[in-house]
Amino acid sequence: MTRSDDDLGSAGAGGVLAAGSVTSVPAAREIRVLALNTWHSGSKISNGIQLIADLVISTQASIVLLSEATEATTAVAAELARRGREFNAVPSPDTGILSVFPVQDSADLQWMVKARLNIDGKRLTVYSAHLEYRWYASNLPRGYGPGTPAPGEFAEHEWNKLSDGPVTDPAAIQRINAASGRSEVISGFLADAKAEIADGASVIIGGDLNEPSLLDWTPATANLFDHNGVVLAWETTRRLHRAGFIDAYRSIYPDPATHPGLTWPSDNVDVDVSELAWAPEADERDRVDYIFAHGAALCLSAVGIIGPRGSIVRGTRQQEPTRDNFLATPARWGSDHKGILATYQLTD
Template structure:
């Protein structure tokens, strides 16, 4: 009898989910770097689940999935969410893939474009039908080496050591940046998108480990220790040329009033030296993104930064100093990045 009731409830839940999806015309996408699955912050894993529920995300794209000690992060987070009364779907990711995705809707075809052994970073492609719309999601955590935005800040982007002098020549910055595998990964993703049926809507989101050319502009060349550099960062330039739209900059085009920094985020539960990799510099940047492209109507209704309002500047806590809008943490903030919550209408 109990088993029969359970099966009936499961069937009813599936029907409700199906009917809800059919009538869906809005989608809330949360992109978050979870900093080693929340293990660096006390109670960080539980906080990840709390944030997903508090922000009521429909789709969540994770960076820094680790599957520590043979555990399955996706199944662990699904269980944690279920214990809080929230039902999500997700497929277990390979232990060599440091990205993941969960959804309130059934996840269809899913495959990795890259894993950690490729040197390209992690890229996971997932297909999900929401309402009458077919979406293709790419969850990214790109190559963190050759972090060239440190050069004008006076730090090496490979060793993280302080330089004798800052390097602000754009040609040198671009050359150093292209030693990473980030631009190759983005080119491959664009080729993959172009090979898909174009009636689908495409969303690329994750930790790119690279700033945007929309942020390193003439208007900001003397801010944030850019030291005069106006840099055409490869990933953002390639995506823009391919027709992808940066959801944050679409809503907030001014990089001076709304810098949108996602890294480093201040975290009250972590020693400041774990948050400051360039302690004598203002190394704040926007390196986490939600991009989209769609031939079918797709509108960004809202883009919010999720996380503490404070950042880290010169190895010290920096109180709010921009007009950016924030959705504050419910309690513990589980990471050294800030997250993005983008609401799409379709």
């Protein structure tokens, strides 16, 4: 790493206070942030755009971070406007942001889109991310190919079952993960965020990172979810944590065994199971959708999962037996991921 990702400001451990961390909070503006993979711009489910708009309204989200949103951002904004809900839309080729707050300016960055928001005179810079899905290294311990393009390592297996069984060597897994370029994208984000923070902004990033968390593949989960004994500090989230960004879900629910927060593959009763899973004979469940924040002015008050309680496990539908906090389980769902909703107080 040629760039220092560790010094983005000195507001405690990233400056974002979890619920219960303070005895009194100054007058604040509530911000409800929803991160959602739209699954091909809502096109995989009938009335997908309407379902996303329903979700924005029912969750009372004020900022929405969309991935796989080629056409969804402007379409959802138009649907919300038709229903009398005005959102500013910031689209990009693959990600998008919806905000009830004024957008000062925006930029299309590699693998993400950025918007500077003005909230009662305070600056909040938000990023919606969707990182590379290939070189999906968490498939290896589960005995499946990581989707490496030729002529890369394991490319001959594509996404199929490995003939020699699971790969549990951490060095090999990290090697494939590094080839994805996801960690370099996050380092680029951290450089951009550092400038925002130096200019007085609070920062939130959310979306589908297509990579597990170092807080989830721990000794406590080594024998769960087909980790097959692997304990790994996944690099993308490691860089975010070292830079002081606080993982909303894991900050309130720190135990990855009792509250794994699994977001993919989500069940979707309107879709055949074969379309929802990549490793049909494995337990491939992971938390790959996140909301992270940095800034002394942000106080996290609540976070939970939005979506079906069902997941896909070894090619079958299964209700989650975990103690995870499901804030909403809509009757119809438009994605193959579950979403994340985090509520912050933006204080003085």
